[in-house]
Amino acid sequence: MPKKRKNRGRKKGDKGREPYLHCDNCGKIMPRSKAVRVTVPYSPVPPDLARELEKQGAIISRYLVTKTYCINCAVFFGIIKVRSREERKKKIPLQQVV
Structure with missing residues (x-):
């Protein structure tokens, strides 16, 4: 059966087992290499009060x-x-939109 992605959607390569993480939104358990991590600044003070x-x-x-x-x-x-089949084959890294 053909594979959709060469790396099987993971970044670990041929390293073996790795720890699992929980999604912060839905709680799904996934391998660390499949997780998408986003770092954003957070202020506990509302923006209008901060100004x-x-x-x-x-x-x-x-x-x-x-x-x-x-x-x-x-x-x-x-x-x-979501990228098309041709875009998935390209070797350039993804541009993340935050």
């Missing part, structure tokens, strides 16, 4: 939050795109 406080000279800290998504959730949120 007011910064005008007064306050420093608002932002935290980097790393989320782990399965492929289905990453496609749903638009982090990765």
